[in-house]
Amino acid sequence: MSTHRLLYRPDGRPRTVLPGLAVLAATVAVAVLVQLLARRAPTDDEHARALSRGGHHAAAEAIYERLLGQRPSVPLALEFIANHDRARASDERVMPEDGVEVLLARLPRDISLLTRFVRESDEASGERRRDVEAGARREPPVPWYNHVLAGGALSDGRPSEAAAWFEREGLAFPERRDDVTVALELWMSSDEWDVVRRHMSDARVLAAADAGARERFATHERDWPGAAKWTLLAYADRLAPWSVAMAAAAALAWGFFCARLGKVGERPGRRLVLYGVAFALGVLSVAPAVLLVTFEEAKLRLVETGEPARDILFFVFGVGLREEGSKLLLFAALLPALRRWGDKLDVLVCGAMVGLGFAAEENLGYLASGDLHAGISRFLTANFFHMALTATLAAALADFAADPERQSPDLSRAALTVIGLHGAYDFLLSHEEYGGAFLAMAVLFFVGRLFLEALDRARRRVDRGLSPLHAFVFAVAVVTGVSAAHAAAAVGPARAAAVMAEGLAGEAVIVFVFVRSLRGM
Helix, strand or coil: CCHHHHHECCCCCECCHHHHHHHHHHHHHHHHHHHHHHCCCCCHHHHHHHHHHCCCHHHHHHHHHHHHHHCCCHHHHHHHHHHHHHHHHCCCCCCCHHHHHHHHHCCCHHHHHHHHHHHHHHHCCHHHHHHHHHHHHCCCCCCCHHHHHHHHHHHCCCHHHHHHHHHHHHHHCHHHCHHHHHHHHHHHHCCCHHHHHHHHCCHHHHHHCCHHHHHHHHHHCCCHHHHHHHHHHHHHCCCCHHHHHHHHHHHHHHHHHHHHHCCCCCCHHHHHHHHHHHHHHHHHCHHHHHHHHHHHHHHHCCCCCCCHHHHHHHHHHHHHHHHHHHHHHHHHCCHHHHHHHCCHHHHHHHHHHHHHHHHHHHHHHHHHCCCHHHHHHHHHHHHHHHHHHHHHHHHHHHHHHHCHHHHHHHHHHHHHHHHHHHHHHHHHHHCHHHCHHHHHHHHHHHHHHHHHHHHHHHCCCCCCCCCHHHHHHHHHHHHHHHHHHHHHHHHCHHHHHHHHHHHHHHHHHHHHHHHHHHCCC
16 A cells, blocks of 8 residues: 555545554554663562552552562651552552551561651650651661651741751761752742851752752852853753653654644755754743743742642743743744744744744653653643644734734734633643643643634645644654653553543643644645
């Protein structure tokens, strides 16, 4: 069968299901093969954590129980009881309470004491608390005791006390140097900059602090060369090989779709350069967004609090405004070239490529976060989300640059709409009580319609070759296949679908919105 007959029906309409499934199967096969060759198998601890994060608490508990019998430790015991509590909260059938007590009684004394202290929380006896605090103040301290006391102080709203405990833990045990960073971040968030300066003058603290904390401190002290240096080093920490591979695969797949929409074959030399530069500018647009994060947190106190009324302001005027503003700022650098060598379609596609570049960098953070469910869900939808929003706003900005007097109301409407939709999407994903992922999918629907309307105005003529619909289906299939392979490697094939469910629902909305419109292109 010829390639044309595989992709098109006899009446000329494009086939989508079989080609899409073929690309999906090929992507999964290649991704699994790469994992087998290059990626180590997850340890039992990692497998249990992934299962717990994915909501499979009973399966995770069985692994934790076995591991605690083989090699008991404080982290395993704490993960065990945290997983057990989450299971009870979700009414999942797990070990009965008397079984938990029997298991804890078998642990070594220091581990058992600390685990029971954490489990009892506010109900812990005065004697048990005194024993834990005595172990924390011992020289050297008992491992994990300072860390646990820090967590309790933080939960009780005593960040300065928590920071002191965290720092003591991190300095006593080099393998937990991250606790020093947590301490510094708490002091910085509380505006205790004199305390931060005093502690950063300690060579031990300075050596233990990570690049992110040092970048934030340098920014506050207006040490701009230092801030630039530590920003780059902090970025390097996110470049895990597998997350880079996944982000690159998604960028290539969606980049192919954008290039096809932009009829790159008609003027390949010029358009490939424009689209490539746009993608690079999108990656670079993360830099002003990061600087705005620091400004919003330090000067405006614009942070997520868990209070819906304040959080909607944070997600719209914090996240939405800074991210869309940063992407538009970098896109604006392309306007002179687009006005000279491009057309409306090039403007739209370059805007989408800027959004894709931003999403590609953001994907590294999602995938490196350790939260498999949230990472996969965002990975499946964030690429299209940023492409569509930035393309819509870029088209409005280009029209405004051509005729400021007439187009200023349209630019204002587009900016308010895009920023509002961006903020609403992130707010809903963070607040399940207001509809959560379900209503976030409705936001995706409106984002898709905005993009299609802009595309319809820019792309008037059908060209020859692989259809945009095929490019779209192939992009969705590649991203889905890579995600499926990653989820299956983390929690097993049987549970991968549950981990991916939210992201797949988002993809389904995108496909629904796009397929009918793209059939005519």
